[in-house]
Amino acid sequence: MRAFVITGPGRAEVQEVEPPVAGEGEVVVEVERAGVCGTDMEFYSGAMTYLRTGEARYPVRIGHEWAGVVRETGPGADPAWLGRRVTGDTMLGCGSCARCTGGRQHLCADRHEIGIRNGRPGALAERLAVPARALQPLPGSVDPALGALVEPGGNAFRAVHAAALEPGQRLLVIGPGTIGLLAAMTAAARGAEVHLAGVTGRSLEFARSLGFTRTWTVDGGLAGTRFDAVIDASTGPGSPALALDLVEPGGRVVFIGLSAEPSLVDTRRLVLADVTAVGVLSASGGLAGTTELYASGRVDPRPLVAATVSLDEAAAVLAGRRRPEWGAAPKILIDPRLP
Structure with missing residues (x-):
């Protein structure tokens, strides 16, 4: 099968590789869509922290935001999964440590992360092997594009939950990228008054096109303003301190963005x-x-998708090259089936 492989910093190619075989408790998914995110771009550039800590090494097969259809089931996996559209958890714990048995498999010290950690191949390929226990079934109203946005949406969902807002309370989201915008959409669906802060006018203009009229630049206009909760979904090293400056006493600050420096x-x-x-x-x-x-329609993230391209175009996307006609939407999806 065809798979996208990063062989070193700034080097990648589409290779013919052996297709996966469903092991014990696993299924094989035909990938319909896979998203590209900042973590994938860091693998391509060589900036990804796991490359320095030894938790990942080249060659790397990326892709942890995905949706597809189950085509094979292995021993111990329920054959009822066959033919179902699914997505799945990126974090695959060992299943036996105290963290895993306590429901915190995403913090397992020995975890594999699909397309990221400990060599687990990712979804920028025609097929993907996944433990059945990690699968999330998708209803018919959730198409492949929506399915590939469930994983980033799950991050945003958890961030909004952690903000613990009541309807009508004020939330500031710093960083109007994919996660930040998904958090804004999720919070708005829960009745929060959502504000967005960013660096560039282009990103804030796009946020306004989605209906978020309360937008700010991080370097002006926010002084003296307070919010019941702040979600920092940015990569700016100064954003965590800014979030603390802007939250109401007794409020909550949620950190989900990661800066390249402390x-x-x-x-x-x-x-x-x-x-x-x-x-x-x-x-x-x-x-x-x-x-x-997504299934209920209370959140529709499809406007965040700028384009859907083939595996052959993935390297250009990871290098940050975008076609002008794609506009300001932040997310690029890959369809491995495209020629």
């Missing part, structure tokens, strides 16, 4: 304002809720 937060300000700070890693635990939001 971020500094004055914990005295955290303590003296009685602020709750929460970190969110992965969509684990948020996939079912996100699927329900």
